[in-house]
Amino acid sequence: MIENNVHYHVDWSTFQRSKVEGQCNGDSYFAKETDDYFICIVADGLGSGQAAHDASTKTVKVVEEHHNKNVDTLMSLCNKSLQYTRGAVLTIFKVHFKKNLLEYCGVGNIRLIIGQPSGKIVHAIPKSGFLSGKPAKFDVREIEYQAGFMFIAYSDGIELSSPDKRNVMKSQNPKAAASYLRQKCSIIADDMTFVIGKVT
Numbered sequence: 001m002i003e004n005n006v007h008y009h010v011d012w013s014t015f016q017r018s019k020v021e022g023q024c025n026g027d028s029y030f031a032k033e034t035d036d037y038f039i040c041i042v043a044d045g046l047g048s049g050q051a052a053h054d055a056s057t058k059t060v061k062v063v064e065e066h067h068n069k070n071v072d073t074l075m076s077l078c079n080k081s082l083q084y085t086r087g088a089v090l091t092i093f094k095v096h097f098k099k100n101l102l103e104y105c106g107v108g109n110i111r112l113i114i115g116q117p118s119g120k121i122v123h124a125i126p127k128s129g130f131l132s133g134k135p136a137k138f139d140v141r142e143i144e145y146q147a148g149f150m151f152i153a154y155s156d157g158i159e160l161s162s163p164d165k166r167n168v169m170k171s172q173n174p175k176a177a178a179s180y181l182r183q184k185c186s187i188i189a190d191d192m193t194f195v196i197g198k199v200t
């Protein structure tokens, strides 16, 4: 199901589908806009089914509860929350409206792509591996953005070609991009989740 949210700075659409219909999704996400920032996490629990769902849900709860903290702190808290789970891969990003700055950090196979209004597409490169509560250092990066940029964060159940990425970034709005992608993603190899947004 596609969900659409229209807020003051950010319009975003999300879509999730389980690999096996009726089975719980091992991916989780959370997105929230405040007066000062927009924050989003997409997480994929290792394996599939309930154990994967439990792991990814823990990280999402951390971000829900602590969304005012910086990305580095959130990564550490998420990592801690994954102790005694199978582990998860995740990407967290925070858009600071006043500074025109996007802060991001990822571990493992969750992709984050930024489409600037100039047409430039930036791939946020995650660190390889996964988190399971073991001590880890995080490499938080920043991108200066132009108003009107689009982003997409998605789990590895989705594969996007270069033309797909360009089409998403050229879409009029996240809702249109989401329905385009939903059609594209009819073959299900894994749980899938994407969050597409436009920031003005």
Ligand SMILES: [Mn+2]
Pocket: 044, 155, 156, 157, 190, 191
């Ligand atoms: Mn996956």
